[in-house]
Amino acid sequence: MKLFAVYFLLILFTFNCKNDIKTKDLDYFIHSYGADIKDYRVICIVPADGCSSCIDPSLDYSLKYKNGFLLVLSSIYKKSFNEILNSKKLDTAKVMLDPNNLSVSMGLVSIVSPCYYFLRDGKIVKIADMIYSTDKFGILKEVDLFLK
């Protein structure tokens, strides 16, 4: 029983440490574009050059623009930003663009699928990376519930 408690604490500690490091990275990333993670409850980073079936559900979802939700588009090409902003009719004022590749370099998102960061008081409480999930819409439902 004691051993179980030790393992539990160890896992908890490891998990928290991992999320703390990620929080620092995400904070640095968002700050570098003049924003504050404390203003958001869910941050979704989308690789604009990812496959359309991978990124489309997240882009469509972002059109709802709930309070506390931030969409970040990442690409090295202006054409990719323009294409997505125009075809999806996104509000440019509400989208953060990452033309410096920072999110990919920092390992915050893959080059294929979006990644969701669930935040509470500026700290990551959950990461849902669509690259590791087969249930994309399940993640979106979770975002909905979290933002309620």
Next chain:
Amino acid sequence: MQPLFKTNLKMKIKLVISFLIYLFLFGCRQEDTYKDKFTLKTSSESISIKIDSSSTNLSFRIQYLTSNNTNYLAVLARKFNSLAIYNLDKKELYNKFEFKNKGPNSLSTSYGFVMKSIDTTIVVGFYPKVIYFLNNNGEIIKKLPYEKDSDERLINPSWANLGYRPIILNNTLYIFPDFRADESDGILTSINQMNSPVDIAINLNTGKIKVPSLKLPEELIGKDITGMTACRTLNNKNCFIYHFSIINGLFVTCDFVSFKKVAIETNYEFKLRENQGRNHSDLKKALSYILTRDEIIDIHFDSYRECYYLVVFKRTDELGKNPDFRSELLYPKGFIIILDKNLRHMGDVFLPDNTYSLKMMFVTPQGLYISEDHINNPTFSEDYMRFRLFTLERL
């Protein structure tokens, strides 16, 4: 006590033997190094074409073709769902298709392509698995589903990028299957291997699908094939040359019954990827691992000069703190290994970093054209597509 001349004789014999051993060892070492006999020389000839807002200068799906003594280059822009065909002689757009995902003229959401002629484009759709024949106006004139082969086995195609490109030979379309072993944690078992054909052949007239009896090389059995990539080309003797990214070698087949393995003759020491399944859960670790390993990303056969160009994604041993993964993966550092028609070494050609885009190149009667649209090239512009001609020269 031995007489002096006898001691001298023994010493001489020892000296001669030592010299011979040295000569033998030295001779053997020499054979490990291939002498570069040829190189690819930068020519003053280049192509520069203005491209529109829904076209790209980086595509892993391009095809050079000729028709009525005119040179064309077809470039698929996946993110814009468009295929642009450029007249290379006039350096202008010849034709452009905008693909639709909805409506009667819609295609699969992901696809590759191969041009049968300047008037007939074949689009290989992956989801759903349908082959579309397009006319000169980009209209679908015929569809061939390829969900299952004649033995009712599911076809599992891979992306048609780079060396995975579809190939047409004698009215048969060859598409590269996806190689996976998910049910055995990425380890290729002998059962997986028996069910892993190296190509899928589809008759373009009848739609009949033939899965060749030739399977993945046996030496892959027991190896982790997670993330294994492959590439292949076709030579002028109708033989296919394959490379599998976790094996240092080329595999040649002319009958799809057996392979002949050939060592890759280069002076470069490869550090290939292996056991990639280990890095699967950590994205940064996985990307870093990819960048620190070498990979042959494409093979081009030059039918005009009867040689092969192996395009190598060269590893970076020391990655910085925050490497620019996207740029490094899209615009790899690299070099080209030139092999003759018998796959013997002709030369290793190292290209300057941040200048050429190695995922965009094609062979013409004049030589090898390599894209100059590297994102870090100071003259890079998203509005232009530029290629530099390299000619094969004897050293």
